[in-house]
Each structure stands twice: as structure tokens, then as C-alpha cells.
Amino acid sequence: MIKIGIIGGTGYTGVELLRLLAAHPQADLRVITSRGEAGKKVADLFPNLRGHVKLAFTEPDTKALAGCDVVFSATPNGVAMTHARELLKAGVKLIDLAADFRLKDPALWEKWYGVPHACPELLEEAVYGLPEVNREKIREARLVANPGCYPTAVQLGFLPLLENGLVDVQHLIADAKSGVSGAGRKAETHLLFSEAADTMKAYGVAGHRHWPEIRQGLEAVLGKSVGLTFVPHLTPMIRGIHATLYARLTLPGADLQSLYEQRYANEPFVDVMPAGSHPETRSVRVSNVCRIAVHRPQGGDTVVVLSVIDNLVKGAAGQAVQNMNILFGLDERAGLRQAGVLP
Known part of the structure; x- marks a missing residue:
């Protein structure tokens, strides 16, 4: 089983990530953080997850996250880059669903996102997580920049x-x-x-x-x-x-x-x-x-x-799970076999 942590699981991308991981055959969800909702059960905030996710939100804790195999950052832009160095140093793989590691040029990042990059030395290492182009690079990555929708x-x-x-x-x-x-x-x-x-x-x-x-x-x-x-x-x-x-x-x-x-x-x-x-x-x-x-x-x-x-699945959480599957040598379709919903 893959030990999983999620930083910032209270947005639409976060709840979609939780929904997918709850049904993933190899996912062991250990930690989910939220400063604003710490102490509240996930299923109380997202009733669709009742009976599927038993965890409660906790304050961000690098030590707890460092015990995971992979951490998803489902936070606003500018947050993942503040956690990246410590998590990678601890041997944790990081998949960022925001934009912190998508652009290779730190000056271009600052121009479009309005703040200097906190760890520009990691931009070149980060693998852009579009599997249809970078599958082989993703397999060997420590840090995956999940593409935008x-x-x-x-x-x-x-x-x-x-x-x-x-x-x-x-x-x-x-x-x-x-x-x-x-x-x-x-x-x-x-x-x-x-x-x-x-x-x-x-x-x-x-x-x-x-x-x-x-x-x-x-x-x-x-x-x-x-x-x-x-x-x-x-x-x-x-x-x-x-x-x-x-x-x-x-x-x-x-x-x-x-x-x-x-x-x-x-x-x-x-x-x-x-x-x-x-x-x-x-x-x-x-x-x-x-x-x-x-x-x-x-x-x-x-x-x-x-x-x-x-936009919330192949454009965000689903693609992130697909990248996790590639990182850990699993069938790419694991946890992602759902058909579309009609009507």
C-alpha cells in the first residue's frame, strides 16, 4: 500500500482527490491537512465521503507528512513551494496540483504569479506531469508538477x-x-x-x-x-x-x-x-x-x-492520481476506471 498525505484538502480539487483515492486499491490515506478545518472530520465537511474517508483534518505537520510515501499538495498557488525542500529531503515524493513547479523560468513564474519563487533550484528538476508526453520522466521523478486544466x-x-x-x-x-x-x-x-x-x-x-x-x-x-x-x-x-x-x-x-x-x-x-x-x-x-x-x-x-x-479529474485530481500510479509502477488506470456520468 502507498502511504499518502494531502496538504490542503478542502477545495474542489482536494475533495475530488479524496473521492478518487478512497476507491484506489493501493491507497492508504494517512494525513490530510487544513489550517481552517483542523479537527473537523472530512466526512462532516464533504458528506459524499461518509463511509469512505474516516480521517479528520489536521494542522500541517512536516513530521507527519514525512512519514508518507507521496504527498499531494492541493493548495492555492504559492504554498507547495514552501513545503517542497523539506519533503523531498525526507524522501517523500511530491505531486503539486497547483502551478508552483509548472514553469521552468523563475522570472516567468514571478511575472505571472506575482511573487518570487521560494525554491527556484527545484524548477528544472520538476517533471511536468502530462503522462502522454513525459511518462518515462515521471517514472523517475521526485517532484511532479501536475498540469493545469x-x-x-x-x-x-x-x-x-x-x-x-x-x-x-x-x-x-x-x-x-x-x-x-x-x-x-x-x-x-x-x-x-x-x-x-x-x-x-x-x-x-x-x-x-x-x-x-x-x-x-x-x-x-x-x-x-x-x-x-x-x-x-x-x-x-x-x-x-x-x-x-x-x-x-x-x-x-x-x-x-x-x-x-x-x-x-x-x-x-x-x-x-x-x-x-x-x-x-x-x-x-x-x-x-x-x-x-x-x-x-x-x-x-x-x-x-x-x-x-x-477540469477536476483529467484536469486536476485524476491526472495527479495517474501520475502517482506511474511513480509507483502501478497500472495507470488504478482507481481511475470510472465511466463518465450521464445525464
């Missing part, structure tokens, strides 16, 4: 095109929509039901923190810079991401359907749908699957890729 959907959609040199990489467009849970479990006016329901809006058009993360991931695969326009939107649904991706083909004769099917044939959590399909966010709800469809409208030189995920 938008970056997961966008990168998986674009990857086959970039890997095969089929598109103009200086003019990529990602038009992405997210459910309200992507903003986290917090009280803010724009997230109230009466504010977010029955409407849809773009945000962060001038610059969103996931833009440099997406570019970094695509450039790592391509080996050169890319030009990316990324526009996120808030939609009136609880969970899910739908990314519509556009690129101009430089090799119009390519068989795109076969290309995608072959690229993801052995990936347990990427489902390339039949030609002409339009994947729905509800088809991946509570599952760790990314569903993709590729189109070439009117047979022209524009390729349109549709990519959908559950």
Missing part, C-alpha cells in the same frame, strides 16, 4: 499536429470554455449562481496564467517557439472544459483522423472519436478521459480539433 485539454489536442510538422505553429488558436468549479471553492461575486448562470463570457484575453504553461509544453515538444492565442471563457456549468483549437495546415493531404488514432492508440485516457464527431463535456464528467475529435471544415486548410475533459 486548460493546458491539459489544449496540449493533448494540438500535440499530434505539432509532432508531425503539419501546421503553421506561429498562428495557433485555442478557444476554451470552463465550468465554474475551475475557479475554485471560494466566495466571490462573479461565481454566485445569479451572476454565473444563464450567461457566458470571455476573460483573461489580454493574458492568462495558463498561456505561458501551454506555450512551454508545446515548445518542449516542438523544439522551437510557437505563436499561441488563448482565450478562456466561463460557462454556466459546474465542471468540464471544452477546447476548440484552430491551426492552418501546411500539409493539406495528411490523414488527420488516422494520425490522431495512431498517436493515442495506447493511451488509456485519450479517446479519439470517429470522424465527424462532436464530443460533449458531459461525456467525460467525473472521468479521467480526454475525448478528442478532429475536423477539416469544407476540406480546406484549417484544422479544427475539439478536446473535452473534466
Whole structure:
């Protein structure tokens, strides 16, 4: 059994992580911390976990966490980097679900997140936890930077095109929509039901923190810079991401359907749908699957890729569990075999 600790398990990502680990055949959940909820039983805060999780929240304690094999940090940005040195020194593997270790350049981190990085020497060591790209590096990692939700959907959609040199990489467009849970479990006016329901809006058009993360991931695969326009939107649904991706083909004769099917044939959590399909966010709800469809409208030189995920699962907690499975040599699907929920 894998001894597991969680730092900060009171947000949507944290409760999703708890739900998945409670059903994982090799997970032994030992510690879950929360300064604000210390002493309260997990099941009292999250009644869906009654009968599944018996632990209570505790104050953060490095000594208790150091007794674990792996620690998940499900905290706001800027917290994991304050624990990382001590945990790694104690021999604990760390999977950070926030953004602390996603960007390799500390100056870029400070620009987008507003504070200096607390342990910049660990940025280069951290492995970006997108299994479909970095599986072998993840196996040997001590520190895994779990990708963001938008970056997961966008990168998986674009990857086959970039890997095969089929598109103009200086003019990529990602038009992405997210459910309200992507903003986290917090009280803010724009997230109230009466504010977010029955409407849809773009945000962060001038610059969103996931833009440099997406570019970094695509450039790592391509080996050169890319030009990316990324526009996120808030939609009136609880969970899910739908990314519509556009690129101009430089090799119009390519068989795109076969290309995608072959690229993801052995990936347990990427489902390339039949030609002409339009994947729905509800088809991946509570599952760790990314569903993709590729189109070439009117047979022209524009390729349109549709990519959908559950932002809390493949976009966060599920991908983190997938990374844990890889780290400990388990079947990647362990604890993640759930089908999507309909209706």
C-alpha cells in the first residue's frame, strides 16, 4: 500500500482527490491537512465521503507528512513551494496540483504569479506531469508538477499536429470554455449562481496564467517557439472544459483522423472519436478521459480539433492520481476506471 498525505484538502480539487483515492486499491490515506478545518472530520465537511474517508483534518505537520510515501499538495498557488525542500529531503515524493513547479523560468513564474519563487533550484528538476508526453520522466521523478486544466485539454489536442510538422505553429488558436468549479471553492461575486448562470463570457484575453504553461509544453515538444492565442471563457456549468483549437495546415493531404488514432492508440485516457464527431463535456464528467475529435471544415486548410475533459479529474485530481500510479509502477488506470456520468 502507498502511504499518502494531502496538504490542503478542502477545495474542489482536494475533495475530488479524496473521492478518487478512497476507491484506489493501493491507497492508504494517512494525513490530510487544513489550517481552517483542523479537527473537523472530512466526512462532516464533504458528506459524499461518509463511509469512505474516516480521517479528520489536521494542522500541517512536516513530521507527519514525512512519514508518507507521496504527498499531494492541493493548495492555492504559492504554498507547495514552501513545503517542497523539506519533503523531498525526507524522501517523500511530491505531486503539486497547483502551478508552483509548472514553469521552468523563475522570472516567468514571478511575472505571472506575482511573487518570487521560494525554491527556484527545484524548477528544472520538476517533471511536468502530462503522462502522454513525459511518462518515462515521471517514472523517475521526485517532484511532479501536475498540469493545469486548460493546458491539459489544449496540449493533448494540438500535440499530434505539432509532432508531425503539419501546421503553421506561429498562428495557433485555442478557444476554451470552463465550468465554474475551475475557479475554485471560494466566495466571490462573479461565481454566485445569479451572476454565473444563464450567461457566458470571455476573460483573461489580454493574458492568462495558463498561456505561458501551454506555450512551454508545446515548445518542449516542438523544439522551437510557437505563436499561441488563448482565450478562456466561463460557462454556466459546474465542471468540464471544452477546447476548440484552430491551426492552418501546411500539409493539406495528411490523414488527420488516422494520425490522431495512431498517436493515442495506447493511451488509456485519450479517446479519439470517429470522424465527424462532436464530443460533449458531459461525456467525460467525473472521468479521467480526454475525448478528442478532429475536423477539416469544407476540406480546406484549417484544422479544427475539439478536446473535452473534466477540469477536476483529467484536469486536476485524476491526472495527479495517474501520475502517482506511474511513480509507483502501478497500472495507470488504478482507481481511475470510472465511466463518465450521464445525464
